Amino acid sequence: MIGETIKIEGEITGAEDLVIRGSVKGTVDLTSHEVTVDETGKVEADIKGKVVVINGEVTGDIRGGEKVVISKSGNVRGNIIAPRVTLEDGAVFKGSIDMDPGASASTSKKPTPAAQPESATSNTPNLEVKSG
Amino acid sequence: MTTTQASRLLPALFEHVDNELPLKVLDLGPALPETVAFFSGFRCKLHFADLYPELPLRIEEDDSAEQSAGVEGLARRLEEALALPGDVSFDTVFFWDVLNFMSRDSIGVLVNKLRPHLHPGSRAHSFAVHSSRMETPQMYHGIVDDRNFSVRTRQSTPPDYQPHSQGELESLLQCFRVDRSVLLQDKRVEVLLKFRST
Numbered sequence: 478m479i480g481e482t483i484k485i486e487g488e489i490t491g492a493e494d495l496v497i498r499g500s501v502k503g504t505v506d507l508t509s510h511e512v513t514v515d516e517t518g519k520v521e522a523d524i525k526g527k528v529v530v531i532n533g534e535v536t537g538d539i540r541g542g543e544k545v546v547i548s549k550s551g552n553v554r555g556n557i558i559a560p561r562v563t564l565e566d567g568a569v570f571k572g573s574i575d576m577d578p579g580a581s582a583s584t585s586k587k588p589t590p591a592a593q594p595e596s597a598t599s600n601t602p603n604l605e606v607k608s609g
Numbered sequence: 610m611t612t613t614q615a616s617r618l619l620p621a622l623f624e625h626v627d628n629e630l631p632l633k634v635l636d637l638g639p640a641l642p643e644t645v646a647f648f649s650g651f652r653c654k655l656h657f658a659d660l661y662p663e664l665p666l667r668i669e670e671d672d673s674a675e676q677s678a679g680v681e682g683l684a685r686r687l688e689e690a691l692a693l694p695g696d697v698s699f700d701t702v703f704f705w706d707v708l709n710f711m712s713r714d715s716i717g718v719l720v721n722k723l724r725p726h727l728h729p730g731s732r733a734h735s736f737a738v739h740s741s742r743m744e745t746p747q748m749y750h751g752i753v754d755d756r757n758f759s760v761r762t763r764q765s766t767p768p769d770y771q772p773h774s775q776g777e778l779e780s781l782l783q784c785f786r787v788d789r790s791v792l793l794q795d796k797r798v799e800v801l802l803k804f805r806s807t
Contacts, residue, residue, distance in 0.1 A: 556694075562645055570640040573656040573694055576649050577631070 481517045495526075497533070508542060516550050529559075531568075611643075613757045614750075617791050618801040622701055622732055623755045626651065633697055635726070638705040641751035643759045648752075656699070658691045660707045661749075665769040666715050683718050691722055698728040704735035705750055706797075708781070709772040716773075716781045724784050724807075733785050733802040738772040743796055745770040775800055783807050 479485060483499035494511040497518040505512055505524045512526035518533035527542040531551035539545055541559035549567035558575040626632055632653040636644065640657040648655050660666065666686065668679040702723065708716055736746075745766050751759040775798050779787045785802035792798055 561649055564640055564642045564645040566642050568640070568642070571657055571659060572692070573654055573697075574645065574648075575631075575654050577652045 479518075489522075514551075523555075610762055612760045613753050614760050615756060616758050616799060618734065618789055618799050619752070619758070620755055621789065621801055622734060625730075626700075628652070632701070633699045635693075635699040635702045635723075637703060637707050638749060638751075641759065641761070643753050644751040647754060654694075654697060656694065656697070658693070660690060661710075661767050663687075663690045664707075664710050664767045666711050666719075667769070668712070668714050668718070680714075680718060683715060684722065687719055687722050693722070693726050697726060699726050699731055700728075702727075702731065702733040703752075704733060706736040706746060706772075708735055708778060709738065710767050710769050712769075712771060713773075713777075713781055717783075720781070720783055727784055727804055729804055729806070731785075731804040732788075733782075735778060735782075735800045735802065737775040737778045737790070737798040737800050739774070739792055739796045739798055741772050741774065743772055746795070746797065774798075 478496045479499045479501065481498045485500070486502045488503050489495070489501065489505045489507070491507055492510065495505070495507055496513045496515055497520060498515045499517070500519045502521045504522050505520070505526070507526050509527055511528040511530070512524055513530040514520050514533040514535055516532045520533070520535045521537060523538045524535065525540045529539050529541045529545045530548065531539070531546065531553055532548045533550070534552045536554045538556045539553065539558070541557070543559070544561040544563065545557050545559040546563045547553055547565065547568040547570055549565040551565070552569040554571045556573045556575070560577055562574050562576055564570060630652070632651045634648060634653060634655045636655065636657050637660050639659045639661065645655070663686065666683060668683050670679045711719065747763050747766070748760050749763055751761070753759050773781065775787060775790050778800065779785070782802065784804060784807060786805040787800055788803040789801045790798050
């Protein structure tokens with residue numbers, strides 16, 4: 478989790494789910510995992526995730542392997558590519574949405590990354606931040 | 610509050626959709642949940658460029674500025690507001706009633722921005738009016754399914770209401786001709802447009 482007072486500029490990669498409550502500028506690449514931008518989160522970055530949930534503010538392109546959800550408090554300016562996109566009432570979105578409902582089946586057929594050893598996922602933060 | 614309204618023209622917009630090709634749609638209104646949900650059933654690229662918050666979209670002129678400078682200024686504003694993807698040619702354009710909040714000159718500038726993103730099979734949907742004395746409609750729309758619009762109540766009234774008749778719209782939208790139109794109960798006219806080369 479990136480807390481409310483944290484500001485990160487650079488490239489975020491990793492092999493676990495991420496919740497952003499602070500500010501991020503750069504890129505977020507968690508292709509096999511869930512990325513959530515919470516209500517206090519402010520992201521100026523391209524985001525890649527399996528599932529991407531936006532409750533806060535995002536300026537940038539979003540790629541969701543399974544789906545992208547913009548909740549009622551979400552505000553997105555950018556382009557979205559995902560097989561399924563859900564916009565909740567009250568959400569603000571400006572940009573393009575590329576949807577291909579058939580693509581979710583083909584995505585699920587892709588080989589999934591090897592599972593991380595238990596010790597690597599339970600205690601050790603597995604997010605990598607490269608400063609930009 | 611959201612209600613639905615049947616449309617006799619909406620089905621025509623989707624009857625020629627080729628499921629093998631991604632449908633490319635330009636929506637000049639706000640991104641609404643029901644519209645996104647409807648198009649999620651298609652392979653599609655859906656571009657939302659909500660022009661309502663950008664109103665008034667006028668050609669600003671003063672004593673020192675020439676008409677061309679005003680046109681260029683509006684063209685720049687529209688280019689930023691539309692943010693059209695460079696390589697996309699749209700199959701369908703939803704104007705909703707935004708043209709009724711734009712002057713004849715401003716619509717000309719908008720058309721110039723849209724024209725490079727249309728193709729001979731492009732279609733469009735718009736609302737015109739039967740009488741120019743009509744009051745500003747207090748509703749806006751999304752798409753529920755291929756036969757029904759959603760109808761929502763506006764929180765605030767956009768400025769510069771200057772409604773256009775069907776004939777006026779056809780002359781202003783130089784890259785479209787009116788294919789069919791339906792007079793609605795509230796004296797608005799629902800208009801289906803097809804591309805015309807100029």
